[in-house]
Amino acid sequence: MPQRQPNPNLELALIGNCAVNALIDRQARIVWCCMPRPDADPLFHALLDSSDGIGLDGTLAVELEDLCRSEQSYDENTAIVRTRLFNTAGAGIEVIDFAPRYRSRDRMFRPAQLVRRVRPLSGHPRVRFVLRPRANWGNTRPELTRGSNHVRYVTPDWTWRVNTNVPITYLVDETWFSLSGPVSLLLGPDESLNGGIEETARLFEEETHAYWRHWTSRLALPLEWQDAVIRAAITLKLCQFEETGAILAAVTTSLPEAPHSQRNWDYRYCWLRDAFFVVRALNSLAEVGTMEDYLRWLHDVVRASPGHVQPLYGVGLESQLPERLQAGPAGYRGMGPVRVGNQAYEHFQHDVYGNIVLGAAQSFHDHRLQRRADAEDFRLLERMGEQAWQLHDVPDAGMWELRTRARVHTSSSLMCWAACDRLAKIARTLALHEREIFWAERATLIRAKILERAWSDKRQAFVESFEGEHLDASVLLMCEVGFIDALDPRFVSTVRVLDNELCDGPFMRRYEAPDDFGLPETAFNVCSFWRVDALARVGRLDEARASFERLLSHRNHVGLLSEDLAPKTGELWGNFPQTYSMVGIIHGAMRLSRPWDQVV
Incomplete structure (x- = not known):
């Protein structure tokens, strides 16, 4: 297991869509998110259980093997966060996080949903995905069920689904693997997607980017x-x-x-x-x-x-x-x-x-x-x-x-x-x-x-x-x-x-x-x-x-x-x-x- 790292000075970025919010640290870990409302039981609570640094329980993380440095910034004039991770061999990945928000069918589309897109930047990066939501303020581990392209996390009050093209076995077992192309995770209610995973994630990103650019303009x-x-x-x-x-x-x-x-x-x-x-x-x-x-x-x-x-x-x-x-x-x-x-x-x-x-x-x-x-x-x-x-x-x-x-x-x-x-x-x-x-x-x-x-x-x-x-x-x-x-x-x-x-x-x-x-x-x-x-x-x-x-x-x-x-x-x-x-x-x-x- 990697050593737990401190998270000093609240080095966190906020994403959201006026329905839900999440905080992401400089290592691309989602460490705080309450769903389906911002005053609800946190789905990711690791920020509040960090006696010796941020652990993996209560996070959504993507780890890069031999990580040595990171960069994090917002896309200009948006609520979309990009975190770039690099290792000692020069390999790198980019993690894009946001919550979808844009106008569709004459209304604001702002689901209780987080989108994470990951793509290789350089070299031959090896990564692993860690997805450990919790319920009851970290005291309850959800029941996990799996499908061909999704994982469901069942709690006493809610069921959350991750639709993804990450290999489900690697996601569930937290296995290290070589990232050869872009992958996406869409975390939200227990609902199927209308389109393909990568297609939907890309559409959500493009529309959300356009919305915030228009709003700030x-x-x-x-x-x-x-x-x-x-x-x-x-x-x-x-x-x-x-x-x-x-x-x-x-x-x-x-x-x-x-x-x-x-x-x-x-x-x-x-x-x-x-x-x-x-x-x-x-x-x-x-x-x-x-x-x-x-x-x-x-x-x-x-x-x-x-x-x-x-x-x-x-x-x-x-x-x-x-x-x-x-x-x-x-x-x-x-x-x-x-x-x-x-x-x-x-x-x-x-x-x-x-x-x-x-x-x-x-x-x-x-x-x-x-x-x-x-x-x-x-x-x-x-x-x-x-x-x-x-x-x-x-x-x-x-x-x-x-x-x-x-x-x-x-x-x-x-x-x-x-x-x-x-x-x-x-x-x-x-x-x-x-x-x-x-x-x-x-x-x-x-x-x-x-x-x-x-x-x-x-x-x-x-x-x-x-x-x-x-x-x-x-x-x-x-x-x-x-x-x-x-x-x-x-x-x-x-x-x-x-x-x-x-x-x-x-x-x-x-x-x-x-x-x-x-x-x-x-x-x-x-x-x-x-x-x-x-x-x-x-x-x-x-x-x-x-x-x-x-x-x-x-x-x-x-x-x-x-x-x-x-x-x-x-x-x-x-x-x-x-x-x-x-x-x-x-x-x-x-x-x-x-x-x-x-x-x-």
């Missing part, structure tokens, strides 16, 4: 950092479960925020806060389709919630997401626990009402949309505004989801203000003069309270809670949502103080006070991007550009970011890829890029 890109923005946009799109419109915070669970920290959470759900930022980032690139799909899901959340709204729901509108510790896998690099579900669904996080209104606001103003929001939608949103008004100065768990203490968090009150402010603007668009005055007056009252109670003379900064004294990066959103002028001396001072107290170079921590697990150890990537935005707004443009470049340099080898980063080592931590972080890339580039009229 329509993005309104900044002049600078276009490759980074395109990769971020594709990644955000892949994090949408298009069937319902929900947007995942990340495709993984239980990747720790810091080594041995126990901060291991399940992010395979839709946080209304995160989803708003995703929608806004893609809207800034003129990609409104994601917003339209998300609003379908969001409207159902609001209609089912006459009062309290949870901060997160399942991708199928599930309201109950009980958290449990999962026995079996030892955790990422052995750093358990592995958690399934998320207790935050029980929290009261009052910023959620602002995120709902902000997420829906564009639909009242944008004439490109197939269905613009109307007065009935406005009345529905007013219920959320009423909640925001009632709760704007009531203690909650806050956006960082503190589990053991409640305060009147400045960021929560800020978003309650945003809900009222945007409702006033929507009412103006709808020519509802009385409602415009009504919501504008409420916004004015909340704003005055925040300015008075969230400012600390002692710290010379806006702080994390009313009458508090601790610093928190979330107050940087004050400028971003239009609450305060960037050159207001109080905001300028806040940026300077946060720089001095929460930053290691360009890397910013969320807050300074200990939480349920002690002091934060890593920088929170989106906070670092919030800082970039704030620096630019207050006129420190050169510092903002330098910091942005530093942050981009810490993406992994294919341009992806996780939730957190260790400033001393540059290591990525936390769930991956994190939508918040990828949003920061787009927002920073749009804020800082030189205008197109400087070159055209």
Whole structure:
């Protein structure tokens, strides 16, 4: 058996099709994939059982004999990954991975399916295929049945089929053999193919390639950092479960925020806060389709919630997401626990009402949309505004989801203000003069309270809670949502103080006070991007550009970011890829890029 190899720094590439996702490491091993939904039991779970490196159980791998080096990249402007493996004799193979996505018969074809194509590049490569799916979080080995050109893996809940022209005996027995020509594997539901295996795989690749090239060609890109923005946009799109419109915070669970920290959470759900930022980032690139799909899901959340709204729901509108510790896998690099579900669904996080209104606001103003929001939608949103008004100065768990203490968090009150402010603007668009005055007056009252109670003379900064004294990066959103002028001396001072107290170079921590697990150890990537935005707004443009470049340099080898980063080592931590972080890339580039009229 080959020696298990470590997989440092989340050197993983994401593939997907807005139905399923998978993560592939630099040795062409699929180490994480949940089917048939992104919040399901993982079919491949090896990433979360890697105490001494990535093993073969819970992977789909192709191994090259005497492997000595690898290369991995995306096909330009697509979600198709190519991994090239080379051995000591100069022989090489290419592995192409993707999930089919394209329009067919006037609908989007996006099956719960992964496609892997393998072809020799040079020499006489000897390979073996390893296919070891698991069920019940790695605790159950599926029953295997075989046909002439397929293998079936039967679990208590699902049956998965691999259609392939790899010799079935070699596949089942994991036999080394000489690869003389291209082969393909199509993993998905227990269904036969309509065409030949190689023909179907080639068609799926060509159509998927064309789809993503067309999708990216329509993005309104900044002049600078276009490759980074395109990769971020594709990644955000892949994090949408298009069937319902929900947007995942990340495709993984239980990747720790810091080594041995126990901060291991399940992010395979839709946080209304995160989803708003995703929608806004893609809207800034003129990609409104994601917003339209998300609003379908969001409207159902609001209609089912006459009062309290949870901060997160399942991708199928599930309201109950009980958290449990999962026995079996030892955790990422052995750093358990592995958690399934998320207790935050029980929290009261009052910023959620602002995120709902902000997420829906564009639909009242944008004439490109197939269905613009109307007065009935406005009345529905007013219920959320009423909640925001009632709760704007009531203690909650806050956006960082503190589990053991409640305060009147400045960021929560800020978003309650945003809900009222945007409702006033929507009412103006709808020519509802009385409602415009009504919501504008409420916004004015909340704003005055925040300015008075969230400012600390002692710290010379806006702080994390009313009458508090601790610093928190979330107050940087004050400028971003239009609450305060960037050159207001109080905001300028806040940026300077946060720089001095929460930053290691360009890397910013969320807050300074200990939480349920002690002091934060890593920088929170989106906070670092919030800082970039704030620096630019207050006129420190050169510092903002330098910091942005530093942050981009810490993406992994294919341009992806996780939730957190260790400033001393540059290591990525936390769930991956994190939508918040990828949003920061787009927002920073749009804020800082030189205008197109400087070159055209």
